[in-house]
Structure formats: C-alpha cells, structure tokens
Amino acid sequence: CTAAGRPQDQCTAYCTCSVNSIEEKFTAAEYSAMNDAVLAKQPIAQASSDKLNAIGKSCGAANLK
Numbered sequence: 001c002t003a004a005g006r007p008q009d010q011c012t013a014y015c016t017c018s019v020n021s022i023e024e025k026f027t028a029a030e031y032s033a034m035n036d037a038v039l040a041k042q043p044i045a046q047a048s049s050d051k052l053n054a055i056g057k058s059c060g061a062a063n064l065k
Contacts, residue, residue: 001014001015001064006064010063010064010065013062013063014059014060014063014064017055017058017059017062017063018055018056018059021055021058021059022052022055025051025055026048026051030045030047030048033045033048034048
C-alpha cells in the first residue's frame with residue numbers, strides 16, 4: 001500500500017479494516033482451509049475468494065480515498 005504511494009495512515013486503516021472484517025466474516029475452518037490452499041499453492045474456495053474481494057473493495061472504498 002505504501003509502496004504504491006498511499007499515506008501510511010490510509011494503509012493502516014485499510015489493513016485494520018481488512019483484518020477485522022476477515023475475523024468477522026470467516027469461520028476458523030474457512031480461514032484454515034484458505035491458508036492450507038495458499039500454502040499448497042492451490043486456488044482458494046470460490047466462496048472465500050468472493051468474501052476476500054468484497055472485503056478488499058469495502059475497506060478500500062472506506063479508507064483509500
């Protein structure tokens with residue numbers, strides 16, 4: 001985020017929003033399955049991908065102006 005030229009405060013807010021949203025919207029099992037897939041260099045489940053994309057868009061819109 002900062003490497004792309006965004007101010008640190010915006011990047012921190014985006015990161016905090018993302019982490020909080022992931023903790024809220026993913027069950028422990030979903031999060032574990034997603035991590036396992038990433039470690040195995042496999043695609044993550046579509047439902048998890050959709051959630052991550054929605055979180056990114058929402059947090060980006062709210063924090064990266």
